Amino acid sequence: MKQSAKFFSLVIALALFTVPAMAQVKVLPKVGLNFSGVDAKLQDLRAEARVGWNAGLDFRIGDGVLFLNPGLHYYSYTARLIQDVSDNNPVKFQEETTIQNMKLPVNLGIHITGDDGLLGLHIKGGIVPTYVIGVDEKAGFSFDKNDLNTFTLGANVGAGVDILFLTVDANYEIGLNNFFADAEGKNNMFTLSVGLKF
Numbered sequence: 001m002k003q004s005a006k007f008f009s010l011v012i013a014l015a016l017f018t019v020p021a022m023a024q025v026k027v028l029p030k031v032g033l034n035f036s037g038v039d040a041k042l043q044d045l046r047a048e049a050r051v052g053w054n055a056g057l058d059f060r061i062g063d064g065v066l067f068l069n070p071g072l073h074y075y076s077y078t079a080r081l082i083q084d085v086s087d088n089n090p091v092k093f094q095e096e097t098t099i100q101n102m103k104l105p106v107n108l109g110i111h112i113t114g115d116d117g118l119l120g121l122h123i124k125g126g127i128v129p130t131y132v133i134g135v136d137e138k139a140g141f142s143f144d145k146n147d148l149n150t151f152t153l154g155a156n157v158g159a160g161v162d163i164l165f166l167t168v169d170a171n172y173e174i175g176l177n178n179f180f181a182d183a184e185g186k187n188n189m190f191t192l193s194v195g196l197k198f
Contacts, residue, residue, distance in 0.1 A: 024063035026115075028167055031055045032193025036077050038175070038185050047143060047180070049099065052077020054191060058169075060109070067115075069107040069124050076100050081141045095141055099148070100134040105156055120162035128154040128173050130187075149181050154189070167197050 036049035056073030081095045107126030114120055130152045135145045158171035171193075175186030 024061070026060040027198045028058040028060065028195045029056075030058060030073075030167075030169070030193040030195030032169075032191055034075060034077055034189050034191040036187055036189045038179050038187040038189075046082040047147075048080045048082070049179075049187065050078050050080060052098070054103075054193065056103075058105075058195070060115075063115075065111050067109045067111065067122075069105070069109045069126070071103075071105045071107075073103045073105070074100070075103055075130075079143075081138065081143055083141065095138045097138050097141075097143065098136045099132065102131045102133055104129045104131075107156060107158070115162070118164065121159070122162070123157075123159045125155075125157045128156045130154065147181055149178060152177050152179055152187065154187070162197060165197050167195050169193050169195075 032054050034052045034054050038049045052075060054073050054075045056071060058069060058071040061068040076098050079097050079099050081097060105126060105128045107124040109122050109124035112121040132145060132148045132150050137144050153176045154173040155176060156171055156173045158169055160167055160169035171191045173189045175188055179185055179187040
């Protein structure tokens with residue numbers, strides 16, 4: 001985890017060093033839906049993350065073919081909690097909760113068809129540091145923020161299209177370490193978002 005934090009710090013430092021040398025900055029507020037594929041077995045409880053929503057800001061820095069694409073996004077997604085059947089608990093219980101995260105993606109993008117025309121296509125890739133900020137705890141289920149790793153990293157690839165001042169992006173994030181503190185399970189996530197370009 002220390003190596004991941006050092007790598008993240010290095011990337012942020014390089015990004016901040018690069019920003020002053022790039023002339024054009026565009027701001028893109030976005031909202032979207034995310035689909036998570038994580039699931040894990042936690043003692044007598046199974047947690048399965050599913051669909052959620054997200055909102056935040058992306059920035060496009062640079063006026064050439066290449067651009068730096070950092071962002072800050074709030075993610076909330078639903079986790080289905082399933083209490084396993086046991087000798088002491090012969091009835092299966094199921095409940096849903098929400099997990100809240102802050103994501104700070106740092107991507108490098110390529111304009112395929114330009115950035116200021118009627119239609120613009122782009123691709124991007126990079127890393128996504130994620131911080132868990134809260135879990136909606138449910139009565140009868142021993143699942144809270146302590147069951148999750150506070151900091152995780154993901155590798156991100158994506159593509160998008162700009163139509164005048166609108167932008168639509170599809171991203172796939174591959175979890176690089178375990179999402180849960182005491183169980184295996186990486187959070188691979190697909191996100192579809194729409195936004196405005198200023």
